[in-house]
Amino acid sequence: EDKVVQSPLSLVVHEGDTVTLNCSYEVTNFRSLLWYKQEKKAPTFLFMLTSSGIEKKSGRLSSILDKKELSSILNITATQTGDSAIYLCATYIYNQGGKLIFGQGTELSVKP
């Protein structure tokens, strides 16, 4: 059975801290792994990692895919209160036109 597992499930840090969120996956015919940030509404896209693009960076956020370990991490440096959200990791199911399997999510709370 295809599955995506995230850890930790929740995390509380203070502004300025660096955090690392983890995602592991077991899917047949892996194509890509995606990270989303969800605040009060629908998820917003952060990164997509594939075999040809295993490392992505945008500002204080960065992500790495480890195909050998079947995992990915999302790093956030110099955290701000605005980073407080649920971070979701998902993978595509091969050849099913956009069907995603999501992990449980990591709820990040950044305190002032």
Next chain:
Amino acid sequence: GAVVSQHPSWVICKSGTSVKIECRSLDFQATTMFWYRQFPKQSLMLMATSNEGSKATYEQGVEKDKFLINHASLTLSTLTVTSAHPEDSSFYICSAALSGLPGTEAFFGQGTRLTVV
């Protein structure tokens, strides 16, 4: 990026009534759309895959007679929650990927918060 519009963003209905939620791809054609449900403090759970011009594919445990899906055009899918009950109260989100481009990012609608009283 591509835009997916979902309507309404929130709805309150009485128990026993039906509610329709629309999901539109505004600037691209989507032969396939997906419907997710999210309970508080939980992740997104796929309910069904909506296929243009054919029947939807439901995930295990999702009642197809209760959650009616219609995908009549390449830009519109609808989810109707029939005979809603309080336990159907949840956040419903649709998504779509650019047709013919597997593995590209999925675009999400804004979500619909359904409250059944």
